[in-house]
Amino acid sequence: MKIAMIGFGQAGGKILDRFLRYDSTRGTGIVGHAVAVNSAKADLMGLDYVPHENRVLIGQSIVKGHGAGTEPELGEKCTQEDIEEIQSAIDKMVSSEIDAFLIIAGLGGGTGSGGSPVLAERLQRLYVEPVYGLGILPARDEGGIYNRNAARSFQDFAETVDNLLAFDNDAFKSGGESLGEGYTEINDEIITRFGALFSAGEVEALGDNVAESVVDASEIINTLGEHGITSVGYASEVVENANDGGGLLDKLRGGNDQNGFASAGDATNRITALVRKATLGKLTLQCEVDSTERALLLVSGPPEALNRKGIDKARKWIENKTECMEVRAGDYPLPDEDRVAAIVVLSGVTEIPRVKEMQRMAIEAEERSEELKSQSEEGLEELIQYGDDEE
Numbered sequence: 132m133k134i135a136m137i138g139f140g141q142a143g144g145k146i147l148d149r150f151l152r153y154d155s156t157r158g159t160g161i162v163g164h165a166v167a168v169n170s171a172k173a174d175l176m177g178l179d180y181v182p183h184e185n186r187v188l189i190g191q192s193i194v195k196g197h198g199a200g201t202e203p204e205l206g207e208k209c210t211q212e213d214i215e216e217i218q219s220a221i222d223k224m225v226s227s228e229i230d231a232f233l234i235i236a237g238l239g240g241g242t243g244s245g246g247s248p249v250l251a252e253r254l255q256r257l258y259v260e261p262v263y264g265l266g267i268l269p270a271r272d273e274g275g276i277y278n279r280n281a282a283r284s285f286q287d288f289a290e291t292v293d294n295l296l297a298f299d300n301d302a303f304k305s306g307g308e309s310l311g312e313g314y315t316e317i318n319d320e321i322i323t324r325f326g327a328l329f330s331a332g333e334v335e336a337l338g339d340n341v342a343e344s345v346v347d348a349s350e351i352i353n354t355l356g357e358h359g360i361t362s363v364g365y366a367s368e369v370v371e372n373a374n375d376g377g378g379l380l381d382k383l384r385g386g387n388d389q390n391g392f393a394s395a396g397d398a399t400n401r402i403t404a405l406v407r408k409a410t411l412g413k414l415t416l417q418c419e420v421d422s423t424e425r426a427l428l429l430v431s432g433p434p435e436a437l438n439r440k441g442i443d444k445a446r447k448w449i450e451n452k453t454e455c456m457e458v459r460a461g462d463y464p465l466p467d468e469d470r471v472a473a474i475v476v477l478s479g480v481t482e483i484p485r486v487k488e489m490q491r492m493a494i495e496a497e498e499r500s501e502e503l504k505s506q507s508e509e510g511l512e513e514l515i516q517y518g519d520d521e522e
Contacts, residue, residue, distance in 0.1 A: 132329045132348040133163035135221065135229045135260075137250065140206070140243025141174045141198075142267050143167075143235040144181070145314075149322045150235075151180035159330035164224035168217055168250075170209045170242045171198030187220050189213035189246070199241030201276050203284055206245025214253060221254075230348040232262045234292070236284075239269035239277030244284035251291035261352055264292040265325065268416070268485065270301040271492075278492040285486060294355040294478065296325065297362060297416040299485055324365045324415060328474050331429050331463045344442070346429050346461035351476075354427040354459055359479035360486075362416040364409035367472035368401060370436045402430055402441030403448065405473035410452060414477070417485055423453040424479025431463035432471035449475065 138147025144167040154162045167181040170190040178186065188196060190209025199205035210217070232254050236243030247264060254262045266288050269277040289295040303320050304313055331346045355361060406428060410420060426449055430442055439462075446460040 132161060132331070132351055133228050133230045134161055134233045134329060135164040135224050135231075136162055136166070136233045136235060137217075137221065138165070138167045138181070139234055139236040139247045139250065140169055140240055141171065142237025142240070143243045143247075144169055144174055144178055146235050146265070146267070146318055146321055148178045148180045149318050150326065153322050153326045155180070157326075157330070159326065161326065161329040163229045164221070166217070166220045168210075168220075168242075168246070169198070170194050170196070170206065170246075172196035174198070185220050185223070187213070187217050189216065189242075199245065201239070201280060202241045203245030203280055206240075206242040207249055208245075209242065210246030210249040214249065217250060218253065218257075226258070226260075229260055231260050231352065232258065233265055234262070235265040235267075236288070237267045237269070238281040238284040238288065239267075239273060240280065244280050244288075248284070248287040248291040251288065255291065255293075261293040261355070261357075262291075263355065264288045264295045265321075266295050266297050267321070268297065268299045268301065268489070270304045271488075272304075273300075275492055275495065278489050282486075282489040282492070285489065289360060293357050295360050296355075297360055298324075299416050301485070302413055302415070302417060321415075324363050324474065327365070327431060327472060328363065328429065328476065331431070331461070331474075344439075344461040346427070346459070346463065350427065350459050350461065354425050354457075354476055354478050356425055356478060359424060360416070360418075360481075360483065361476060361478045362414045362418050362480055362483075364412060364414045364475040364477070365472065366405045366408035366412060367470045368405060369470050370433055398436055398438035399441035399444065401436070401471060402438055402473065403445045405471065406430075406445035406448065406475060409473045409475045410449065410477075416480075416483060418477065418480040419482035420452055420477065421454050422480050422482035423455050423477040424457070424481075426450075426453055426455055426458045426478065427474075427476040428458065428460040429463055429474040429476075430461075430471065431465055431474070432468050434464040434466060436471050437462045437464060445473070453477065 136147050138144040165181050166185045168187045169175045175186045193209050234247050236247040238244045251262050268281050298321050303317050428446055442460055450458050
């Protein structure tokens with residue numbers, strides 16, 4: 132699947148950079164065009180893979196290149212001021228080679244959360260290709276203001292894109308690591324999941340190892356649909372002796388995996404176990420699985436480890452678990468890979484506890500802000516009154 136990716140703000144730019152690195156090292160060809168947009172000059176200069184001519188600094192007359200901080204209103208103004216410059220950078224793409232647009236943004240800050248919906252509306256008016264968002268939610272401990280921003284921008288972003296692919300930092304945050312290390316690991320998790328999903332349709336590089344049931348760009352687009360929120364599950368397992376030239380039985384023979392889910396000697400059981408783990412384990416956005424409207428299953432790995440019976444069995448299990456009849460499934464052979472991976476896309480989910488929690492935190496932060504403002508005003512009145520008494 133060829134995508135024009137726009138990294139918006141600090142988080143969006145860094146993730147776009149990682150997508151480009153993933154693309155170049157694995158030869159997937161998923162990034163058809165890349166543009167980084169930011170109101171902070173230093174963030175744009177810190178990118179490694181985005182071409183310099185495709186880095187757009189916005190809002191210089193407003194924030195002077197210092198960024199919008201945690202103020203989405205500033206990010207929105209900066210975007211509106213320089214929307215033509217952003218458009219010029221995007222127009223460098225070859226539109227006939229693009230299947231979709233993907234706007235990547237952290238939703239807790241200022242530039243990405245405020246500007247992404249503005250750009251999404253613009254792209255929707257100008258292009259026939261679908262416009263998707265990849266929205267990154269802040270962790271709970273990042274503070275009330277970030278969660279307040281995210282609650283607001285999540286809704287705005289979802290309303291302006293064809294589908295909002297969500298990733299919750301809180302679900303993947305580990306303890307005992309620095310902030311930089313934490314974000315690096317989280318970004319790796321993002322690329323692993325969405326990189327594997329978007330690269331599935333690029334079958335031209337597979338040579339003779341053509342999938343039995345191809346998941347191409349149209350299958351992904353049909354699954355995402357024209358509205359809704361999407362969460363993605365992922366699970367993988369090393370296939371012992373996958374590329375050592377042994378026979379099929381040798382390549383599939385081995386002990387239980389480290390989590391005790393399936394015997395490595397049974398390709399069917401391995402696939403069904405990985406799909407269960409991907410669906411019921413750590414999703415990019417925790418949700419009630421049975422609130423899914425559309426679903427997609429993709430199994431990738433060495434060709435000899437992909438099993439049609441296992442994929443069919445896993446697809447039926449997803450149908451039962453999600454109570455959704457619109458479930459697509461396919462395989463993606465990777466001859467040089469030593470892992471079997473299951474990617475489960477849950478699209479159109481509606482029961483999302485994390486979003487409700489963010490909305491609650493946003494209300495509490497707003498009430499706290501009003502309370503502090505009231506206290507400050509009362510304190511000022513007391514000072515004024517005290518001064519009058521002294522006179």
